[in-house]
Amino acid sequence: MSKNEVRVTVRMPRTLKELMTQFVALDTHINESDLVRDAVREKIQKEAPQLYSQLFDDKKEPPQG
Helix, strand or coil, X not given: CCCCCCCCCCCCCHHHHHHHHHHHHHCCCCCHHHXXXXXXXXXXXXXXXXXXXXXXXXXCCCCCC
């Protein structure tokens, strides 16, 4: 784990976990963590696009001049 990463632990119904495992096997996600990261990004982008765009605006470099 890098200094820019944190661990997030959640509880969920066993059936949802099993569904995630099946979905990852059928999908292009590398693993369940990749699926969860993608789902969180998608949820924020859909329901709070202004917050999502801030992530990218903050990472833009200032203009050179």
